[in-house]
Amino acid sequence: MSALRRQRPQQPLALEARVSDPDPDALTVTIDDFDGDVLARHAWEVASWPRTPGAVPARGDRCLVVMSEIGRPWVVSGEWTGEPEPVVPRDWRSPEFVAGWTNHAAADPRFVAGYAQDLSGFTMLRGIVSRATDEWVADTPMLVLPRGFRPSTRRMFITFGYAGAVPVRMRVDALPDGEVRFINAGAAWARTVTNLVGLDGISYWAED
Incomplete structure (x- = not known):
């Protein structure tokens, strides 16, 4: 995004702004005047901003915001120039298994189930x-x-994963109470002891 242009959609308004405080836990912006209206103000605390692994907001970065009904801007796009913290997984931990589920018996340690959190909170x-x-x-x-x-x-x-000896796509859900649930395996239902579910690739922003 080489240039941000003020827009005048019917509702809501998209406005140019600059980052005034890059604290990721309480990011604030200064909104430019819009056609003479007194909107310029420091420390508008944003309701949300796009988080990307490539960069983070830095003081003075340009961004485009939309005002919410509660008077807090949402950052919809920005020219982030700050350096992010390195995304390095912390120590992998063994999960608490329930309902008869367990690690797949395999000699390769890469198959051992585990969970971890990187420095950005995922x-x-x-x-x-x-x-x-x-x-x-x-x-x-x-x-x-x-x-x-x-x-x-x-x-x-x-x-x-595998329903018996058949590789299939499966749905797995992560719930706010901490449960990670197997939901289904499409149309493949196997009456066997070799049903396997892969957990690799499951990642989300942890908020509790």
Whole structure:
């Protein structure tokens, strides 16, 4: 975005602004005057701003904001020039398994289930889990994550695994109470002890 232009849509208004305080937990902006209206003001605390792994807001960065009904701007785009903190996973932890789910028995340590959180606050899952049963029941909890690693709302993911010997796509949900649930495996239902669910690629912003 090389240039930000003021716009006058019917509702809401899109306005140019600059970052006045780049604190990611309380980001504030200064909004430029709009056609002579007295909107210029320091320390408008933003309701949300786009988080990207490539950069973070720095003081003076230009951005485009939309005023919310409660009088807080939402940053819809920006020219972020700040350097982000390195995204380095912390120590991987072993999850608390429930409802008969467990680690997939494999010698390769890359298959061991675990969870971690990077420095930007994203929870990540990895590994392969299985459930030793002759009937694979849909919508069952697999593991429970502690506080600090949970999403604020239900998050849904498509992952891959095996229904018996058949590779299939599967749905896995992460819930605000810490449960990570196996939801379904499409039309593939296997009555076998070799049902596997992959957790790699599941990642979300942790808010609880």
